[in-house]
Every structure is written in structure tokens, then in C-alpha cells.
Amino acid sequence: MSNEDDYDVVVIGAGFAGMYAAYRARQDGLTVHGFEAASDVGGTWYWNRYPGARCDVESVDYSFSFDDALQQEWTWSERFATQPEILGYLRHAAGRFGLYDLYSFDERVTAARYDDTTGTWTVTTASGRSVRARFVVLATGSLSVPNRPAIPGADEFAGEVYFTAEWPHEPVSLDGKRVGVIGTGSSGIQTVPEVAKRAAELTVFQRTANYSIPAVSEPLPPEEFAEVKATYAERRVRTRRGLYGSPARDPHPRHPLEISPEERNRVLEQRWTYGGVFFARSFPDQMVDADTNRVASEFVHEKIRQIVRDPRTADDLIPDDHPIGAKRICTDSGYYAVFNQEHVRLVNLRRDPIERIEPAGILTATGLTELDVLIYATGFDAFTGAVTRMDIRGVDGAALSDTWADGPVTFLGLVVPGFPNLFLLNGPGSSGPLSNMVLCAEQQIDWVYQVVAATRERAATAVDVRVDDAEKWTDLVDETAQATLFTRARSWYTGSNIEGKKERFMPYAGGMGAYVDHLGAEADAGFPTLVFESSSRQNV
Numbered sequence: 001m002s003n004e005d006d007y008d009v010v011v012i013g014a015g016f017a018g019m020y021a022a023y024r025a026r027q028d029g030l031t032v033h034g035f036e037a038a039s040d041v042g043g044t045w046y047w048n049r050y051p052g053a054r055c056d057v058e059s060v061d062y063s064f065s066f067d068d069a070l071q072q073e074w075t076w077s078e079r080f081a082t083q084p085e086i087l088g089y090l091r092h093a094a095g096r097f098g099l100y101d102l103y104s105f106d107e108r109v110t111a112a113r114y115d116d117t118t119g120t121w122t123v124t125t126a127s128g129r130s131v132r133a134r135f136v137v138l139a140t141g142s143l144s145v146p147n148r149p150a151i152p153g154a155d156e157f158a159g160e161v162y163f164t165a166e167w168p169h170e171p172v173s174l175d176g177k178r179v180g181v182i183g184t185g186s187s188g189i190q191t192v193p194e195v196a197k198r199a200a201e202l203t204v205f206q207r208t209a210n211y212s213i214p215a216v217s218e219p220l221p222p223e224e225f226a227e228v229k230a231t232y233a234e235r236r237v238r239t240r241r242g243l244y245g246s247p248a249r250d251p252h253p254r255h256p257l258e259i260s261p262e263e264r265n266r267v268l269e270q271r272w273t274y275g276g277v278f279f280a281r282s283f284p285d286q287m288v289d290a291d292t293n294r295v296a297s298e299f300v301h302e303k304i305r306q307i308v309r310d311p312r313t314a315d316d317l318i319p320d321d322h323p324i325g326a327k328r329i330c331t332d333s334g335y336y337a338v339f340n341q342e343h344v345r346l347v348n349l350r351r352d353p354i355e356r357i358e359p360a361g362i363l364t365a366t367g368l369t370e371l372d373v374l375i376y377a378t379g380f381d382a383f384t385g386a387v388t389r390m391d392i393r394g395v396d397g398a399a400l401s402d403t404w405a406d407g408p409v410t411f412l413g414l415v416v417p418g419f420p421n422l423f424l425l426n427g428p429g430s431s432g433p434l435s436n437m438v439l440c441a442e443q444q445i446d447w448v449y450q451v452v453a454a455t456r457e458r459a460a461t462a463v464d465v466r467v468d469d470a471e472k473w474t475d476l477v478d479e480t481a482q483a484t485l486f487t488r489a490r491s492w493y494t495g496s497n498i499e500g501k502k503e504r505f506m507p508y509a510g511g512m513g514a515y516v517d518h519l520g521a522e523a524d525a526g527f528p529t530l531v532f533e534s535s536s537r538q539n540v
């Protein structure tokens, strides 16, 4: 092994989660080293630089809460900050907390192997570097591996090709070009209005229509921001207790069918005008009760009909195969209205499927759309993609990708049986992906370092979980989802967006408050579910 170093903790990934994980390790007096495949911190916000990228949880909530000085000194310019601003914030935080010194950038981890006799991991990177650590934190992101659909002829396209999830760092000129966008999830829907501003012709290839709500990202009035700052601590507590990781917008107190149609409309109009993903909880039980959900869905259907002038295009844009919110609601800045522009066209792939990609463009059943630029907004191999792309070997050399062949099994979304001293962040079985991943990861990381401290206090060298306890949590995740409408959509939540991937509803749908309660209960009871073991070797 070349360049072998020993650390207490190795963190993989320098997005929101990895940055806090590395910071906390150092705060706790542990030696820590981080690896990041990118050239800088930022994670999602480093890679997803496509025009129009911004967050969908308000920035005052979608930001680190662990350091009050940071949240007091930083001023967000808009309710939903754009990608450059979020990346700027993360760079600022990395500089402020000295995190750059803790990381090796441009270093992709390819393998991690556990040694049962010493209770340590050997982590190897693509450049051949190896380090050893007692604990490994996988902060590799649940939306960090782009999905590259195998469309026949894709490699033969003669024009420029971009993925929203790997947008170039150099400026991309779309001016006067014929542009095609494949995909109408959050990324596609955010980028389409921006692309339309530049392109001579824009064709949007939609396989499944999606719900989108205006982002309504306006500058934050200074007095509103001052109020947030004055009450930040209390706001953060409410955010952690909230269902979706935001303190804002409690649902209307009454069932929509118990109130008059005028009142229903008024509530929904207000939520539409306010904008953002919280439209998914306009009424109580909206993600549980199909009738309630239908009221909200139909309101959006009507909005689409009002906005889009061509009735056939409007019909194509109206989702008909899933309840609103069962996929994460998209947020946009003028998405539906863009289809009123002469140079923008929607191709409904359900009616007019892609046959192949040709050098000149995309051939669908009805003919060739000639393109200069093709943008893939085709999503991610979510939750498991980044983890199973590494060769992770636990006890007895078992491969994590084999252990998860039938779908991921975790305890609390954090620990995998047979992979001691290894922690996942924002992964399968956690609530982050359905809420606010920054605050969820912070809660997880605080829990991880409590476990690390408990391991050391017990003079143990390894901490693991029994298979049946992880299965119990995974069953609970499944039962919780089955009691909601979330399972009624094909999406990255279930893995059904990736061909051949085993389908299982992966995030915990009980809400961030309930999830944090589960973490707290385990910690307060002294981690009764975890198994602390000693091996022959002392601490590294």
C-alpha cells in the first residue's frame, strides 16, 4: 500500500453532509480525513450547475444550523437561492471552519475493506492512495450518480451533449441553437425556462408529466430576514420537528371536502401563490388520503389548462399517473408558460416514443427532431448508486452490493449489518430525501458521533447491528410508506427510474420529527440495538 495513513474517521464526500461530518469529527478531537471526487466542496451544488438550478426548501432553512455565528453572518439574497449562491455559501463555510485542510479533492474512493481482526477499514482511491480508519462515514449523496439512459444511438449524436447533473464549469452557449431536453423532473423543469431564453428552438421530450408549483423566489426583505435571524434557534427546532423539514406553512386545519369549494380554492390559491414544495401539504393528510390529494391535484390540472394556451399541449402536461407530491413536487420559474412560446415544443414520448438518437437529432415515431444540443435531465441512480459503485467489503469480505442485491437494508438509515464502523448519511431508510437533507444530515451526524463516543467509552473496537434489527427498521420504513400515497408513483424514491434496479421504497416517510425521535430514543437508551465488539487490536 502506498501513502498509508491512519485516521479515526474517513469521510467520503464534501457536500453539506460530508462537510459537517468532517467538522464534527475534528471538534470531537478525532483525526479525520475526507475524500471528494470533485475539485471543491459543494456536492450537489458543485455538480448541478445547469441554468435555473436552485433549492426548493427555503434557504434560511436549507442551510447549516450547527453554528449560530454562520447563520447570523450569512445573508441569502432570495427565498430559494440559486446554485451559485449555495455553492458560494458552502465554500464560505469550508473556509470559515478550515475544512479544506481536511480533504483530498479530485480523489474518488473506489474501495473500502473492513479488517475484522483490527476493527479498521482500509479505504482506497482511484489514484491508488490507501488510508486506514476506525470509522468510515459515507457522505456520498443520495442524488450524486447521474442516470445515463441507454437510448439506442446515443453515442452517435453529432452535437453537444450535457447532463444537468454534470453541467460544465465553463460557460455553455445555447444562443441561437436547436436544443432538446430529455426529462421533466425537478432538474428538467427548472432548466427549461432558462434554456428557452437562449435557444432558437427548444424541444422538451417528456415521458411522464410532472407536477410543478411556482418557486416564487423573490428577494428577501431585510426586515423578514432580521426576524428570521432573531428567532433562528426556535425556527430550527420547529424545522427539525416538521414533517418536511421546514417550519413554514402548516396545512389548513380542515379536510377539503368539509369546506366550501370557494374556501378550498382560496386555500390552494394562497399556497400556489406562496409557491414551493409545501403545496404538497396544503391540507391535512394530503399525502395519505386520496380524496384530499385529488382536490390539490385537480387544482393544479386547472392551473395548467389556464396557463397553457394549446389544449393538446396542456393535456400532455397534466400528470395522470400519480398523486401530487408522490414524486417530489417540482418548483419552477415559468415552466408551463414556456410552452406558449412559438419556439418551444413538447413531445409526449408516451404517444410518440424515442426510436433512436441519430447524429442529427432525436428520431421519434413521428419523425426526426434536428438538434445542435442535447441536454439530459434524466435524474439519478439514487440512494444506493454512489455506495454500490464502490467495492465495499465488510465482515468476512462480504460485498455491500451483494448484501443489498434485494434492496438496501439499514438500521435507522445509518448502519448496515455486517459493515461495522461504517455510517451512511442521507441514505436509504432516512427521512432526509423527503424533507430537508441538510438538517436531516446534521441530526444523523450528531448521532454518529454519539455512537463513536460510546464505542470508545466501552473500549470497543467495532459497532455493528444485527440483521434482524436492521430488517425491522427496513420493514418499518416500508410499512410507513405503504400507509401513504408516496408508493403510488414510479420514481427515484423506489428505484423504478433505473432499469433493472430492485424496487423498494427507500426513504422513511414518517417525517423528520418522527425520524429524529427514533434517533433520540436509541441514543437516550444507550444504543441498545447496536452491538459493540472488541477485537484484538487497540485504537488506531
Ligand code: FAD
Pocket: 012, 013, 014, 015, 016, 017, 018, 035, 036, 037, 038, 042, 043, 044, 045, 046, 048, 053, 054, 055, 056, 057, 062, 107, 108, 109, 110, 139, 140, 141, 142, 143, 144, 187, 386, 390, 425, 426, 432, 435, 436, 437, 438, 441
Ligand atoms: P451530495 O451533495 O450529493 O454530496 C456527495 C458528494 O460525494 C459529491 O460531491 C460526490 O462527488 C461525492 N462522492 C460520491 N461518491 C464518491 C466517491 N466514491 N469518492 C469521493 N467522493 C464521492 N434537497 C433538499 O433538501 N432541498 C433542496 O432544495 C434540494 N435541491 C436540490 C437540487 C438539485 C439540483 C439536486 C440534484 C438535489 C437537491 N436536493 C435538495 C438534494 C441534495 O442532494 C441534498 O439536499 C444535499 O445537497 C445532499 O448533500 P450530501 O452531502 O448528502 O450529498
Ligand code: NAP
Pocket: 054, 055, 056, 057, 143, 149, 150, 151, 182, 183, 184, 185, 186, 187, 188, 190, 205, 206, 207, 208, 328, 330, 331, 349, 377, 378, 379, 380, 492, 497
Ligand atoms: P427525476 O425526478 O428522476 O427526473 C428524471 C426525468 O428524466 C423524468 O422525467 C424521467 O421520466 C426522465 N427520463 C429518465 N430516463 C428517460 C428516458 N430513457 N427517456 C425519457 N425520459 C427519461 O430527476 P431530477 O429531475 O434530476 O430530480 C431528482 C431529484 O433531485 C428531485 O426529485 C429533487 O429531490 C432533487 N432536485 C431538486 C431540485 C430543486 O428544485 N431544488 C432540482 C433538481 C433536482 P420518467 O418520469 O418517465 O421516468
